[in-house]
Amino acid sequence: AQQLKGRDLLELNDYTPEEITYLIELAIELKRKQKSGEVYQPLLGKTIGLIFEKSSTRTRVSFEVGMYQLGGHALFLSKNDIQLGRGETVGDTAQVMSRYLDGIMIRTFGHDKVEDLARFSSVPVINGLSDLAHPCQVLADYQTVYEHKGRLKGLKLAYIGDGNNMAHSLLIGGAKLGVHVSIAGPAGYEPDAAVVAEAREIARGTGAEIVITRSPQEAVRGADVIYTDVWASMGFEEEQLAREAAFKDYQVNEQLVQGAKPDYLFLHCLPAHREEEVSTGVIDGPNSVIFDQAENRLHAQKALMAALMG
Ligand code: CP
Ligand code: NVA
Secondary structure (H helix, E strand, O other), rough: OOHHOOOEEHHHHHOOHHHHHHHHHHHHHHHHHHHHHOOOOOOOOOOOEEEOOOOOOOOHHHHHHHHHHEEEEEEEEOOOHHHHOHHHHHHHHHHHHHHHOOOOEEOOOOHHHHEEEEEEEEOEEEEEEOOOOOHHHHHHHHHHHHHHHHHOOOOOOEEEEOHHHHHHHHHHHHHHOOEEEEEEEOOOOOOHHHHHHHHHHHHHHHHEEEEEEHHHHHHHOOOOEEEEOOOOOOOOOHHHOOOOOOOHHEEEEHHHHHHOOOOEEEHHHHHOOOOOOOOOOOOOOOOOOOHHHHHHHHHHHHHHHHHHHO
């Protein structure tokens, strides 16, 4: 825990498997405390700023509520309301905010902005989603799988669809935790080659197997977890129609999931487009744990804030 104090979380590759496991265990402990009504306020008097350059339901609400539960305060800073949106530099923004705040979360487009903010900040910076990565989501995701399966190492996760921020963070997180990750998507929408190479490098040390394929059937075969995400992420809305055509054979539906283990878990970071990337029958079916997963954003980020800012 001590080594996490003062650190940033830009991508999961900054963290060791032990640190990620520690955060998942802490999240489970904080969840237990919260549910038993125990008040736990290690961040009394502390403040986090939440900069949003994209929309959010889960990330905003879970950070605000989580900070409140930990005894601190959270400020919602929309790009439309702060000077960053009018051209004040990231460097100046970071240095000014560091004089007021104990931590900064940013949700933005280019990952370089998250890195710049971290470089100029003297307080911890948390990536609340960039075009490259969504590490907060993946902490909650692997927590959810762990709670339902009782283990992570050696499980197989199949991610079907766009090689986007979610695919990237699931790859890195899976490689760190010894989870085999298979990604299936159409040509032109593969995950970033550098991220795949990095995941394979990490996987060498943990025994995880990383597979990138065109075949959703191959990815899903024997899977313990099936994951999907929207075909057009935030910032790619104008590609919606082209993407619907490209991804039409990549819907997670009743037929595809037959190749998985009977007790497979269905995960989706949400928001979902029902009947696009996933059929209603699967997302609302008995194997779906999407709302446990969404809830865990709260517990995972409380653990993260307590560890980095405590
Ligand atoms: N999963 C996720 O990050 O949701 P929001 O976009 O609603 O924050
Ligand atoms: N890939 C999606 C995730 C949303 C939580 C996006 O970036 O829009």
